[in-house]
Amino acid sequence: MPLPSPHIPEKFLTLAEMMNISEQELERRKQILQFGPEDEARLRKLAPVSEQYADAVIEAFYEHLLTFDEMKAFFPDPALLNRVKARQKEYFLRLTQGDYDLEYAEHRLKIGAVHERIDLPVKHYLGMYNFYLREVWRHLFEIDRVHPDETLATFFSLMKLTFLDISLAIDTYIDSRERTIKALQQEVIQELSTPVLPFREGMLLLPIIGQIDAQRARQLTEHLLMAIRANRAKVIVIDITGVATVDSRVANHLVQTVDAARLMGAKVVISGISPEIALTMVTLGIDLGPVYTVGDLQNGIEHAERLLGYRVERIPEACGDRHGEGT
Amino acid sequence: MDVPILKQGDYLIASILGALTDTALTRLQENLVRSVRKYRSKGVVIDVTVLDVMDSFAARTLRAITIMTRLLGARVVIVGIQPEIAFSMVQLGLNLEGALTALDLEDGLAMLKTADTKEQDRLRRHGR
Numbered sequence: 252m253p254l255p256s257p258h259i260p261e262k263f264l265t266l267a268e269m270m271n272i273s274e275q276e277l278e279r280r281k282q283i284l285q286f287g288p289e290d291e292a293r294l295r296k297l298a299p300v301s302e303q304y305a306d307a308v309i310e311a312f313y314e315h316l317l318t319f320d321e322m323k324a325f326f327p328d329p330a331l332l333n334r335v336k337a338r339q340k341e342y343f344l345r346l347t348q349g350d351y352d353l354e355y356a357e358h359r360l361k362i363g364a365v366h367e368r369i370d371l372p373v374k375h376y377l378g379m380y381n382f383y384l385r386e387v388w389r390h391l392f393e394i395d396r397v398h399p400d401e402t403l404a405t406f407f408s409l410m411k412l413t414f415l416d417i418s419l420a421i422d423t424y425i426d427s428r429e430r431t432i433k434a435l436q437q438e439v440i441q442e443l444s445t446p447v448l449p450f451r452e453g454m455l456l457l458p459i460i461g462q463i464d465a466q467r468a469r470q471l472t473e474h475l476l477m478a479i480r481a482n483r484a485k486v487i488v489i490d491i492t493g494v495a496t497v498d499s500r501v502a503n504h505l506v507q508t509v510d511a512a513r514l515m516g517a518k519v520v521i522s523g524i525s526p527e528i529a530l531t532m533v534t535l536g537i538d539l540g541p542v543y544t545v546g547d548l549q550n551g552i553e554h555a556e557r558l559l560g561y562r563v564e565r566i567p568e569a570c571g572d573r574h575g576e577g578t
Numbered sequence: 579m580d581v582p583i584l585k586q587g588d589y590l591i592a593s594i595l596g597a598l599t600d601t602a603l604t605r606l607q608e609n610l611v612r613s614v615r616k617y618r619s620k621g622v623v624i625d626v627t628v629l630d631v632m633d634s635f636a637a638r639t640l641r642a643i644t645i646m647t648r649l650l651g652a653r654v655v656i657v658g659i660q661p662e663i664a665f666s667m668v669q670l671g672l673n674l675e676g677a678l679t680a681l682d683l684e685d686g687l688a689m690l691k692t693a694d695t696k697e698q699d700r701l702r703r704h705g706r
Contacts, residue, residue: 469665476661483681510673514664516657516680516689 266360267353270426272419277356284415290408291349297405298347304390305343309336312382322375343383346412359416363423373424380413445471447478453485454555458548460493468504472511479517486558487512488551492523502537509542518558519543522551581606583613588620589690591683594629603639610643614652621690622647625683627658637672644677653678653693657686 267273281287313336316322326332342362345355366376387409391402445467450456455478459471475487489508494501509519521544524532532539545551556563580602584591590613592606610622624640626632644654655678659667667673680686 472665472668473661476664480661480681483685485681485685507668510668511661511664514656514659514667514674514679515661516659516685 265357266364267357270422272356274353277353280415280418284411286411286415290411291351293405293408294347294412295349300394301344301347305340308383308386309339309343311386312379315382346409351412356419359419360423363420364427367424367427376420380417384410384413445474447474449482451561453483453559455482455484455487457487458490458493463494463501463504472508475508476511476515479512479515484517486555487517487519488555489519489521490523490548490551491521492548497528497532499535499537502539506540506542520545520551520554522548583609585617589687590614590617590619590622592622593625596628600635603636607639607643611646614647614650619652620694621653623683623686624654624656625658626656629663632663632667634672637667637674641674641677653690655680655686655689657682
């Protein structure tokens with residue numbers, strides 16, 4: 252049933268927006284790493300040098316990476332490997348090009364998201380950063396052995412930026428796992444939560460188990476209303492034995508469901524209100540209004556049968572119970 | 579376009595055929611009440627199956643019709659409210675309090691007949 256819901260389509264948001272990474276957040280992350288303008292200046296100065304050793308570093312890295320069998324599977328053909336290497340070089344050079352702004356962060360997040368999507372293990376991701384840092388360190392010292400202080404400062408700047416990248420990349424992993432888990436959870440809940448069972452001609456049984464929240468109440472009502480039409484139901488028994496707590500919100504949802512069913516010409520009986528729930532409801536001053544309620548499911552079904560004009564009788568002969576005979 | 583009102587024995591059937599303007603709704607209200615008077619009907623079925631929107635004015639008018647008709651001694655059953663409409667109506671708090679409802683025209687007419695039979699029984703017993 253198509254119902255309007257306020258929902259911003261996610262594909263129109265950037266990754267940074269989806270993960271709540273704003274200017275301020277990026278600034279905070281830099282503060283945590285003590286990454287300042289002087290670091291940016293040093294990295295910019297490193298740009299021409301880094302172009303000299305970029306290819307060597309990347310070649311060495313992939314040679315190392317491909318010694319792992321599980322990594323070989325990611326690069327089935329050499330063309331792909333070359334493409335990835337070219338990308339890697341872009342990424343590598345971007346480290347020393349300055350302007351570490353939101354756009355930079357977005358680019359880093361995208362790379363993280365891509366790696367998460369292909370299920371690249373985090374350990375290899377971290378291994379790559381580690382390898383780069385060590386290789387760059389080696390190259391820097393080979394190039395300039397005269398000013399060790401300056402070289403060290405430059406290296407530290409690069410390390411800070413690398414850790415900024417790592418923090419962003421790891422966050423994409425966490426974020427996307429959370430999303431997946433949440434989606435799976437919702438799916439399971441939706442599958443489990445709302446059976447609408449035809450019990451007799453014109454009668455439906457709706458057992459509710461677990462918590463009722465706004466979304467579930469909505470879904471429950473939708474299912475029920477569709478089932479009323481499909482089964483031409485006149486009486487519905489909603490059994491809330493499995494609902495642990497009834498607060499005013501849950502009561503409100505129930506009243507709405509009952510009202511909606513009534514609009515479609517069906518009567519609702521709510522069963523399974525335990526003494527504890529009855530007590531809480533009175534204490535909290537919750538009023539189910541005109542909703543008809545009974546204690547347990549048996550009473551609920553019996554009442555529903557009466558409403559529909561059924562009379563259920565026990566036939567002693569049928570179950571071999573002869574105690575009533577001849578006395 | 580006016581809503582046709584059909585006479586079927588003791589009952590009237592108002593079958594809404596398309597989206598209604600506020601004026602058309604008001605006219606339906608007048609026509610129905612007048613027809614109940616004229617034909618001395620015992621009940622009215624209003625069929626809203628085709629409506630895919632029910633705003634507060636429509637809901638209020640339906641309620642008004644129910645109350646006015648009751649004053650004339652007839653029952654009103656509103657039939658054919660779609661699941662989507664029922665759902666959005668309760669969300670908006672339009673629950674047509676006090677009005678009789680049924681799934682469709684058939685059920686609605688059956689409901690009126692049952693109610694009448696019950697009342698006649700009661701009157702007969704009372705008379706004895």
